[in-house]
Amino acid sequence: MSFVTPDQPSRPTEVGPRPPGRPGAARRIPAPRTGEPPRRRPPLAVAAGVAAAGAAFTSWLPVAVVLWLFQLSEGAATVPAAVRAGLAGWLLGHGVPLTTDAGPLGLAPLAMTLLAVWRLTRAGVHTSRAIGARGSRSPRRALVAAGAVGVAYAVLGVLAALLVAAGGPGVSPVRAGVTLAVVGTLAALVGAARTTGVAHLLAERAPLPLRDGVRAGLVAGLLLLGGGAGAAGLAVATGGGDAADLIGAYRTGVAGQAGITLVSLAYAPNAAVWSASYLLGPGFAVGTDTAVRTSEVSVGALPAVPLVAGLPGGPVDGPAGALLAVPVLAGMVAGCLLARRVIRSAADEKTPLPWAPLLRPAVLAGPVAGLLTGLAAAASAGPLGGGRLADIGPVPWHVAAVATVVTGVGVLLGAAATRVLSRP
Incomplete structure (x- = not known):
């Protein structure tokens, strides 16, 4: 048993051969493995899909909660209605107009827009890291990562438009897909350009x-x-x-x-x-x-x-x-x-x-x-x-x-x- 007191701190662990005059064999340090296969990276579609889904969920959830409070005050709060209303507000925050009984609704809440853009920027960062493009200073890889996020985000926008149109205000799935593809690609490109170093490269050449x-x-x-x-x-x-x-x-x-x-x-x-x-x-x-x-x-x-x-x-x-x-x-x-x-x-x-x-x-x-x-x-x-x-x-x-x-x-x-x- 070893005793450790404030006046007698524990000695650091000795690595390698022991000093002369002390009994016992030297500790063996395992040699580094050679030929170990590199860590497998997820496919681009998987990385972009997960990142886009995370960005969509974190920007949709606050909208759904706020609109659920409205429905709760009227005594008509149900989970499907809250989900559908949240999706409608989420699409509106991206600039997708809605068709209601009172007329077109296209005034986007910019607080929700800023939240979605920030999360999409982070999606570009995560996708670039997942495909191993961090610090590559490659414009092509930055564009590929941002484009993949934009495509995945567009698919989510089309699905959201179909769900909203099934029992709520009218919305065009084509308009939703195109709008979210543009917003998702541009916002993700900001994060991808910073992660890959392309932004720094362009600043150096400007x-x-x-x-x-x-x-x-x-x-x-x-x-x-x-x-x-x-x-x-x-x-x-x-x-x-x-x-x-x-x-x-x-x-x-x-x-x-x-x-x-x-x-x-x-x-x-x-x-x-x-x-x-x-x-x-x-x-x-x-x-x-x-x-x-x-x-x-x-x-x-x-x-x-x-x-x-x-x-x-x-x-x-x-x-x-x-x-x-x-x-x-x-x-x-x-x-x-x-x-x-x-x-x-x-x-x-x-x-x-x-x-x-x-x-x-x-x-x-x-x-x-x-x-x-x-x-x-x-x-x-x-x-x-x-x-x-x-x-x-x-x-x-x-x-x-x-x-x-x-x-x-x-x-x-x-x-x-x-x-x-x-x-x-």
């Missing part, structure tokens, strides 16, 4: 001004959308009493009110994009022949949802006008970060910094930010039924054009000011 311009544009666009989210949250918070009254007016019990709140949260990213469009100037519509802009607010009868409490009551005036500077400030912050990065690089190389390496990426940042906000505006818009609710959201190209100019000017101002005020 010109430095292009890399800096894309990075600054993405920063400016994300800051603009973040400013819109902050403004939307502030508007809803100041109208919190009205929002609570709207929720209480449903009289659906705790479960139903929880479901209404969760649905409102699912559309919160849509409200953030609409708020960014409002700050930019083009504004958005909440129905046919309506407009919500800084200079005009013209709305009619609105659906009783909590997000309606955040709509402005009229044109911007007073201290609220300071919010209109958010788009320019977002561009200036991105320009400042761009200039600091370029100045630091020049200082490390101990070379003078001319204006050209700074202004070229600053000019490119505006179109990148405009493209990002335009795509976000397109994803956030759609019909919410027939009649006057057939036009909801901003006009994408209006948002993209104004964001390109406003953020581009802001990036140029921020970069130039940082360059002038920086210490040589």
Whole structure:
């Protein structure tokens, strides 16, 4: 028996021959096996199918739970109905329109869209690792992994459309398959490109001004959308009493009110994009022949949802006008970060910094930010039924054009000011 105390710690295990003067034979270490067959990897179809199914399940489950709460409040909650309703909401989150008695429903909840895109990105990562493409820096293998995930996701979309159409709103299986194939492939390609190293390879081969311009544009666009989210949250918070009254007016019990709140949260990213469009100037519509802009607010009868409490009551005036500077400030912050990065690089190389390496990426940042906000505006818009609710959201190209100019000017101002005020 060996005794171990704090003053007498256990000795490390001795490997190899014992020191001289000690009895006993040396311990034998087994030699590594040679000729051992390599670890078998799953087929591409199996890896992509499992990854796509996991992404679909984790993005469908929250939707099914929220809609089940609605059905529970009405006393009609059944497992088949909850599954079918969850699949309908899951397809809607990918941009697949539904046909209902009230008209077409195509306003996608962007919170669910972001969740699905994130899970598909992880599916691309898992598939690339499963087929042994990690770190291969092979564009072909990245495309193969992403395409396999897209095909498997499209099959799941077709099956979901058939189940929904069997006893619920109308949905086209062809539209569902094509839409989910595109979304699944593009999202999985992001994860596959990062895992295989293709993203790093493309960044190395791209010109430095292009890399800096894309990075600054993405920063400016994300800051603009973040400013819109902050403004939307502030508007809803100041109208919190009205929002609570709207929720209480449903009289659906705790479960139903929880479901209404969760649905409102699912559309919160849509409200953030609409708020960014409002700050930019083009504004958005909440129905046919309506407009919500800084200079005009013209709305009619609105659906009783909590997000309606955040709509402005009229044109911007007073201290609220300071919010209109958010788009320019977002561009200036991105320009400042761009200039600091370029100045630091020049200082490390101990070379003078001319204006050209700074202004070229600053000019490119505006179109990148405009493209990002335009795509976000397109994803956030759609019909919410027939009649006057057939036009909801901003006009994408209006948002993209104004964001390109406003953020581009802001990036140029921020970069130039940082360059002038920086210490040589």
